[in-house]
Amino acid sequence: MRQRGPGSQDGRVTETLPGLPLSLPELLALLGALALVLVRWLPAAARPRTAVAAGALLLLSTAALAVPGLRWQLLPVPAVGALALPFALSPVLRRWRGTRPARRAPRWLALPGTAACLGLLAAGPVAAWAFPVPVFPEPTGEFAVGTRVLQWTDPQRPETFTPDPDDHRTVVAQLWYPAVPSPASTPRAPYLGRTPQEARTVSAALAQGVGLPAFLVDGVPRARSRAVFDAPVASGGGRFPLVLFSPGSGGVRTQNTAWAEELASHGYLVAALDHPYDSAAVLLADGRTVTSATSSSGNADRDAELAADWTAIRAADLGFALTRLDALDHGERSDPLAGRLDTDRVAVAGHSMGGAAALQAARRDPRFTAVIDLDGFPHGPTTPALTRPVLALTQALGPATDPRYLPRLTEVLDTDTATTYRLTVPGAAHLTFMDGPLYLPPFPPLTGTLGRTGSPRLVAATTLAFLDTTLRHHPTDLARTLATYGDLTIHQGEPSGARGTAGPRG
Incomplete structure (x- = not known):
């Protein structure tokens, strides 16, 4: 099926031609x-x-x-x-x-x-x-993909980014789920928002966050994904294991759409969060647009404290989102997802700072049964020790890498009482682990050398193997599978603290 193109409402006017960056x-x-x-x-x-x-x-x-x-x-x-x-x-x-x-x-x-x-x-x-209009890979699973956006407010948590005592923490979540196939003429969901205007607002905020003129990436808000908004939920597949996702610092809920759609096509429900005042731009139901209020102080020690604080807020957002998904599953039977969510099989994942939030969420909340850290520095405390299997994907470490990164990540994985995996992916850069390679110039220090579609395919393949093993308990040789994609180090999860490794492998 050809990608529903960017631009017009139905995508026909500027549908990108196969193999060309032009309509x-x-x-x-x-x-x-x-x-x-x-x-x-x-x-x-x-x-x-x-x-x-x-x-x-x-x-x-x-x-x-x-x-x-x-x-x-x-x-x-x-x-x-x-x-x-x-x-x-x-x-x-x-x-x-x-x-x-x-x-x-x-x-x-x-x-x-x-x-x-x-x-x-x-x-x-x-x-x-x-600077193309991104064309998303066709999901390879047996299911079509539906998507919807939800907004939740936590009455138990005041919003710490504002002085208003009556302002409570609100998060916006986008769900991708297994769906009934839609006709080919059905419009696919815009990439960065529910409407073209939201997509343009978010795109401009993301560009501003990295110091780029908004016009350079004007193709991004034109893009259409592979999912269909509010598509009927697939009747087969039983109850869907959950994957909750937190984006990178300044990132938005849609930044890993290709990955989320691939997982959903294989029977998972992915819920990705916008974190207001951290994400570049969040459009709320009351019409407000909340932009990022996080920035570096210029002092390394102070920045470490701030990062730990923001990571803790994100971790709490992830736990709250799981609570609301559990309530949705057990709530009104009129909701098409009611009774379809397996909240006993839940992974928490994130990219960059979102990966740190995923580690903290699993440390604080026993409902999370597995963790995926996509090149995220582990901000915040390292105690208590993790007790959940972890897959950490990292770029190849070099002179520009923060020298604290690998020792800190190793400390976290070494103290985990479950088996954990660190996979260093040759040819990867920090943005390899999100949608960036689909629409940014193929500049190796920025997007790596795996190619526009090779990057999301690799991230999806490795994380799917991990999820199938840890959540679905498929009898596969996970270590052998992961080792085909890069240099694998296995931390065996021995409670004594003396950890062995089976790597690097591959």
């Missing part, structure tokens, strides 16, 4: 502008018809692109076309008026202009390739 109207506009530039170099008999056809093609395709809005990457295309159009059509107009043809300048004088125009035209597809 059909964008490709036609490019071809029209290219033909106008090259008309001069065609045989005289072919010039008039080619100029008219190319001009019509450029105008019609540009008009179609005006519906969803022209992407900045393609701005050179109509600009070059508009520049070349008068020169291409002037012989046609003179012939129509019956005037004498103008004397043609020597061809060598046109070479610099033609070369400049061709360079500008080439810049469009290159920029679209570097």
